[in-house]
Amino acid sequence: MAELNRDDVAHLARLAHIDMTDDELDRMAGELAVIVDSVRSISEVAGDDVPATSHPIPLSNVFREDVVGTTLTNEEALLGAPDNADGRFRVPAILDGE
Amino acid sequence: MTAGTDEVLSFDEAMEKYDPVLGFEVHVELNTRTKMFSSAPNAFGDVPNTNVTPVDLGLPGVLPVVNGVAVESAIKIGLALNCSIAEKCYFARKNYFYPDTPKNFQTSQFEDPIAYDGSIDIELADGTVFTVEIERAHMEEDAGKLTHMGGSTGRIQGAEYSLVDYNRAGVPLIEIVTKPIEGAGARAPELAKAYVAAIREIVKNLGVSDARMERGNVRCDANVSLRPHGREQFGTRTETKNVNSLRAVEHAVRYEIQRHAAVLDSGTPILQETRHWHEDTRSTTSGRPKSDADDYRYFPEPDLVPVVTDEAWIEALRASLPEPPAERRKRLQADWGYSDAEFRDVVNAGVMTSIEDTVAAGVGAVAARKWWMGEISRRAKLADVEPSELGVTPELVVELQGLIDSGKINDKLSRDVLDGVLAGEGTPAEVVEQRGLAVVSDDGPLLDAIDGALAAQPDVADKIRGGKIQAVGAIVGGVMKATRGQADAGRVRELILQRLGVEG
Numbered sequence: 001m002a003e004l005n006r007d008d009v010a011h012l013a014r015l016a017h018i019d020m021t022d023d024e025l026d027r028m029a030g031e032l033a034v035i036v037d038s039v040r041s042i043s044e045v046a047g048d049d050v051p052a053t054s055h056p057i058p059l060s061n062v063f064r065e066d067v068v069g070t071t072l073t074n075e076e077a078l079l080g081a082p083d084n085a086d087g088r089f090r091v092p093a094i095l096d097g098e
Numbered sequence: 099m100t101a102g103t104d105e106v107l108s109f110d111e112a113m114e115k116y117d118p119v120l121g122f123e124v125h126v127e128l129n130t131r132t133k134m135f136s137s138a139p140n141a142f143g144d145v146p147n148t149n150v151t152p153v154d155l156g157l158p159g160v161l162p163v164v165n166g167v168a169v170e171s172a173i174k175i176g177l178a179l180n181c182s183i184a185e186k187c188y189f190a191r192k193n194y195f196y197p198d199t200p201k202n203f204q205t206s207q208f209e210d211p212i213a214y215d216g217s218i219d220i221e222l223a224d225g226t227v228f229t230v231e232i233e234r235a236h237m238e239e240d241a242g243k244l245t246h247m248g249g250s251t252g253r254i255q256g257a258e259y260s261l262v263d264y265n266r267a268g269v270p271l272i273e274i275v276t277k278p279i280e281g282a283g284a285r286a287p288e289l290a291k292a293y294v295a296a297i298r299e300i301v302k303n304l305g306v307s308d309a310r311m312e313r314g315n316v317r318c319d320a321n322v323s324l325r326p327h328g329r330e331q332f333g334t335r336t337e338t339k340n341v342n343s344l345r346a347v348e349h350a351v352r353y354e355i356q357r358h359a360a361v362l363d364s365g366t367p368i369l370q371e372t373r374h375w376h377e378d379t380r381s382t383t384s385g386r387p388k389s390d391a392d393d394y395r396y397f398p399e400p401d402l403v404p405v406v407t408d409e410a411w412i413e414a415l416r417a418s419l420p421e422p423p424a425e426r427r428k429r430l431q432a433d434w435g436y437s438d439a440e441f442r443d444v445v446n447a448g449v450m451t452s453i454e455d456t457v458a459a460g461v462g463a464v465a466a467r468k469w470w471m472g473e474i475s476r477r478a479k480l481a482d483v484e485p486s487e488l489g490v491t492p493e494l495v496v497e498l499q500g501l502i503d504s505g506k507i508n509d510k511l512s513r514d515v516l517d518g519v520l521a522g523e524g525t526p527a528e529v530v531e532q533r534g535l536a537v538v539s540d541d542g543p544l545l546d547a548i549d550g551a552l553a554a555q556p557d558v559a560d561k562i563r564g565g566k567i568q569a570v571g572a573i574v575g576g577v578m579k580a581t582r583g584q585a586d587a588g589r590v591r592e593l594i595l596q597r598l599g600v601e602g
Contacts, residue, residue: 015393017195054188054398060406063166066130069137069151077147077155077264087146088261091197093246
């Protein structure tokens with residue numbers, strides 16, 4: 001695993017839409033590097049014969065019946081929205097999406 | 099925004115210089131009752147933000163649960179595309195910020211799609227077959243619907259704000275991705291259309307999607323690149339988004355080929371980007387730059403456990419698959435004895451299944467085709483509906499054809515009978531009765547009409563007497579006119595020849 005440097009942190013901050021000051025970037029690069037190091041110690045124990053896991057509990061195929069359940073009303077759905085209009089969430093026009 | 103200001107080369111010239119390579123991402127909305135990860139209804143056209151649960155809105159503390167039917171639909175699609183089905187696969191989060199997803203990520207699959215390495219044969223109109231390799235088909239969820247407000251054109255450019263409806267957010271989607279398609283040459287636009295048509299037909303036939311392109315059930319992103327003839331290496335591609343009709347797929351691929359050719363001819367490199375298709379100008383405009391390394395920070399979805407398949411499950415699903423559309427067409431054409439042209443017309447008119455049902459109900463294949471391609475299609479066109487939506491049942495055709503075969507009515511009268519039935523006047527037999535449409539089978543009135551027709555055209559009568567039997571048509575026509583079509587043309591012909599003392 002490559003070292004996590006300040007540029008990586010700045011890149012992640014940009015992707016996560018988090019504004020960070022230069023001081024914060026410096027501090028976070030150091031702190032995240034410690035975390036990455038601790039996680040790396042796991043790969044020293046787990047050899048190639050241990051597959052990566054996304055889930056600690058050995059469950060699979062947890063499925064739901066295709067049956068309609070309770071839904072929110074339009075009013076309930078919009079309750080937490082900062083702004084709404086015409087029964088819909090109102091958001092600023094965003095240009096960089098699809 | 100001004101659309102279509104780009105230089106284009108003529109298609110023929112582009113083909114002389116370059117070899118197109120295509121690739122498609124087709125998104126298919128499943129027609130499950132509920133969404134992919136929540137029990138909200140999967141329905142079109144409802145009041146905005148009513149088919150939503152806290153899961154669909156990405157509220158804190160919610161737990162998604164996978165729709166088992168959607169997984170089976172995904173496996174069926176994979177099998178129909180001759181794919182391998184993953185023994186174990188995961189869901190992943192694709193992270194991006196855009197208000198069409200309230201969660202700030204789309205739940206999708208990344209490294210291990212449920213289906214991979216497939217292929218389908220695509221038959222073009224003239225019978226040429228192209229094999230399209232399928233790279234993968236994976237499960238994911240649809241996004242919400244944004245409406246941009248305040249802009250003069252309804253487009254995002256110039257919009258002041260956007261309104262979001264999350265009814266569609268979380269609707270199960272299967273994304274089908276092809277490998278690069280080489281060697282189509284000048285058939286590339288046609289192949290593009292035929293490929294999307296084939297996918298639409300397959301998912302509709304499987305019953306896993308309503309497959310209505312006008313509702314966005316099937317959506318296509320078309321990748322196009324050009325390379326000079328003889329070069330192995332692919333050119334830079336563009337991805338034209340949301341080309342949402344079969345005709346548009348064909349036009350968009352053709353347009354991008356012509357545009358790329360003009361850019362390359364001018365010595366400029368192609369910019370790797372998304373393009374937006376404009377149906378009104380039949381051209382594309384620049385979207386956003388797109389790199390292969392778009393950073394979505396995919397990671398395994400911690401709230402969902404893996405999907406594990408075994409042979410018994412997959413084979414049970416395989417056994418449940420309907421006959422593939424291409425094989426069904428071959429079988430039906432052979433059974434019915436139609437020529438290639440006749441069969442193609444039947445398919446294009448959308449009446450193949452209607453004919454199949456009608457033949458199964460007992461009408462001969464030739465008569466069934468005549469009904470569906472003739473009178474029924476004509477009335478459907480007038481009513482601006484599909485022939486199958488006109489309300490004509492196979493049983494109705496059986497009854498109409500039975501009345502003709504028994505000599506009770508003739509072809510011409512049968513049209514009036516059909517009109518009467520469609521107007522709600524009752525069964526064919528009742529319409530015949532009420533409208534007085536039965537053929538005149540009593541020879542007396544027919545002979546009067548024949549004598550009248552012979553007297554009106556003495557020269558024709560002489561010709562027939564002289565042995566020119568084919569001239570009898572003119573006299574038959576006169577008789578049919580005189581009887582308002584209510585005569586059996588065959589019987590009329592017999593009687594005319596008898597009257598003139600000529601052997602038929």
